[in-house]
Amino acid sequence: xxxxxxxxxxxxxxxxxxxxxxxxxxxxxxxxxxxxxxxxxxxxxxxxxxxxxxxxxxxxxxxxxxxxxxxxxxxxxxxxxxxxxxxxxxxxxxxxxxxxxxxxxxxxxxxxxxxxxxxxxxxxxxxxxxxxxxxxxxxxxxxxxxxxxxxxxxxxxxxxxxxxxxxxxxxxxxxxxxxxxxxxxxxxxxxxxxxxxxxxxxxxxxxxxxxxxxxxxxxxxxxxxxxxxxxxxxxxxxxxxxxxxx
Amino acid sequence: xxxxxxxxxxxxxxxxxxxxxxxxxxxxxxxxxxxxxxxxxxxxxxxxxxxxxxxxxxxxxxxxxxxxxxxxxxxxxxxxxxxxxxxxxxxxxxxxxxxxxxxxxxxxxxxxxxxxxxxxxxxxxxxxxxxxxxxxxxxxxxxxxxxxxxxxxxxxxxxxxxxxxxxxxxxxxxxxxxxxxxxxxxxxxxxxxxxxxxxxxxxxxxxxxxxxxxxxxxxxxxxxxxxxxxxxxxxxxxxxxxxxxx
DNA sequence: TTACATTTGTTCGTATGTATA
DNA sequence: TTATACATACGAACAAATGTA
Numbered sequence: 003x004x005x006x007x008x009x010x011x012x013x014x015x016x017x018x019x020x021x022x023x024x025x026x027x028x029x030x031x032x033x034x035x036x037x038x039x040x041x042x043x044x045x046x047x048x049x050x051x052x053x054x055x056x057x058x059x060x061x062x063x064x065x066x067x068x069x070x071x072x073x074x075x076x077x078x079x080x081x082x083x084x085x086x087x088x089x090x091x092x093x094x095x096x097x098x099x100x101x102x103x104x105x106x107x108x109x110x111x112x113x114x115x116x117x118x119x120x121x122x123x124x125x126x127x128x129x130x131x132x133x134x135x136x137x138x139x140x141x142x143x144x145x146x147x148x149x150x151x152x153x154x155x156x157x158x159x160x161x162x163x164x165x166x167x168x169x170x171x172x173x174x175x176x177x178x179x180x181x182x183x184x185x186x187x188x189x190x191x192x193x194x195x196x197x198x199x200x201x202x203x204x205x206x207x208x209x210x211x212x213x214x215x216x217x218x219x220x221x222x223x224x225x226x227x228x229x230x231x232x233x234x235x236x237x238x239x240x241x242x243x244x245x246x247x248x
Numbered sequence: 249x250x251x252x253x254x255x256x257x258x259x260x261x262x263x264x265x266x267x268x269x270x271x272x273x274x275x276x277x278x279x280x281x282x283x284x285x286x287x288x289x290x291x292x293x294x295x296x297x298x299x300x301x302x303x304x305x306x307x308x309x310x311x312x313x314x315x316x317x318x319x320x321x322x323x324x325x326x327x328x329x330x331x332x333x334x335x336x337x338x339x340x341x342x343x344x345x346x347x348x349x350x351x352x353x354x355x356x357x358x359x360x361x362x363x364x365x366x367x368x369x370x371x372x373x374x375x376x377x378x379x380x381x382x383x384x385x386x387x388x389x390x391x392x393x394x395x396x397x398x399x400x401x402x403x404x405x406x407x408x409x410x411x412x413x414x415x416x417x418x419x420x421x422x423x424x425x426x427x428x429x430x431x432x433x434x435x436x437x438x439x440x441x442x443x444x445x446x447x448x449x450x451x452x453x454x455x456x457x458x459x460x461x462x463x464x465x466x467x468x469x470x471x472x473x474x475x476x477x478x479x480x481x482x483x484x485x486x487x488x489x490x491x492x493x494x
Numbered sequence: 495t496t497a498c499a500t501t502t503g504t505t506c507g508t509a510t511g512t513a514t515a
Numbered sequence: 516t517t518a519t520a521c522a523t524a525c526g527a528a529c530a531a532a533t534g535t536a
Binding site: 287288289303317318319320321322323 | 500501502503
């Protein structure tokens with residue numbers, strides 16, 4: 003005989019329900035990125051489950067890079083920092099596989115009506131306003147990457163060019179600190195294209211140079227779309243390192 | 249007091265040791281792809297560990313796509329089939345995300361001395377012989393993909409063009425069935441390039457068309473390199489779908 | 495259709511080890 | 516040194532899926 007539990011749903015394992023409740027708590031900002039969540043013992047009491055069930059829920063959130071455990075210290079909400087987690091979303095390396103931190107230069111900032119593609123990718127109504135940022139990234143003195151980033155205005159109210167220029171950490175850290183938007187997952191689709199026009203200028207290549215064109219959707223908790231970007235990469239000296247098929 | 253265990257190594261958790269022993273058993277071919285491994289109860293006896301420890305070892309192998317569990321049936325060694333597991337290593341989709349199975353046409357088959365890059369990627373001595381296969385893939389009547397595949401001769405003794413033409417399943421299934429080489433992991437690095445020469449002919453595009461150039465190393469158990477390939481993709485109608493950052 | 499044995503999945507809990515502050 | 520927190524290892528009981536008699 004099961005103990006009475008009003009939240010129990012037939013067919014849904016208890017640990018999945020615990021996981022959902024942890025995600026919901028993260029989603030409303032009760033536990034903040036970089037912060038400590040209650041200990042396993044406390045969470046067992048809170049959710050009225052055994053330690054094994056709780057650990058199974060947290061295990062999945064750790065695998066999904068949403069929580070991180072530190073033996074002896076506690077369990078933390080994953081945060082976007084320069085040191086931790088950055089290369090999880092930055093897949094550009096030198097041909098020899100060497101990674102390095104890019105420096106970023108804001109080339110353009112504007113607020114416009116979203117085009118059809120942006121509306122679809124961001125899940126906003128036709129005619130909605132969006133911010134468009136164009137960033138140029140430098141690596142080892144080269145400038146091989148241009149990011150064209152689209153952000154829905156309703157999630158970034160009052161965003162200004164100055165704020166973006168003054169940020170000292172990563173862009174995803176900026177979203178997190180200033181707009182409580184925590185990017186936890188991306189989807190990427192890669193095509194080849196040719197440089198031309200302003201893109202060729204910004205990358206300092208001749209028109210007709212082959213480039214990678216990487217479309218990325220970035221999501222927060224609850225699969226909320228936060229950002230849509232297209233990244234262009236000159237692969238003369240750099241390349242895209244795909245994650246091992248898993 | 250711990251029970252005496254001659255295989256125990258200080259600092260290495262028991263479940264990691266169990267995992268290593270399962271991998272070693274797979275590596276020598278004692279449990280075959282597609283086949284059933286002993287039940288959890290039997291494995292507990294075999295390794296003299298508790299059910300929890302055994303499950304933790306198997307959990308990791310399931311996450312790594314090496315084993316697969318079926319409730320009520322048992323635990324199986326993952327196998328390369330047309331139906332199961334194929335899209336795990338095939339990341340080309342239509343622009344709308346639609347997946348379909350390619351048909352394959354062998355364009356060229358030869359045995360040559362490995363060049364420096366192939367030697368490095370396959371971990372073979374300079375001057376070693378390798379087979380080079382060129383495949384053209386069709387999707388929905390289009391021919392957007394060329395694979396240039398390099399295989400070390402010592403792992404594929406006696407490989408013939410006829411064998412390759414007669415295969416009815418995937419290439420990785422062919423390696424598995426005929427050479428007991430089970431590809432379980434790949435690494436991929438993506439660049440942009442321009443079509444030209446034979447490549448442009450095979451893909452039926454004009455010279456100067458931008459293409460994806462995807463370098464892939466494929467590994468078996470024990471990180472043994474099995475295959476090195478370069479895939480060229482015409483992304484006019486297709487694209488590379490990266491796995492979600494995980 | 496039914497009954498049963500087998501196998502994995504879920505949930506519970508305890509004891510001990512290891513890392514941290 | 517001590518308390519706290521996660522990591523590892525143990526195992527019991529029951530649920531759910533599967534295949535077979």
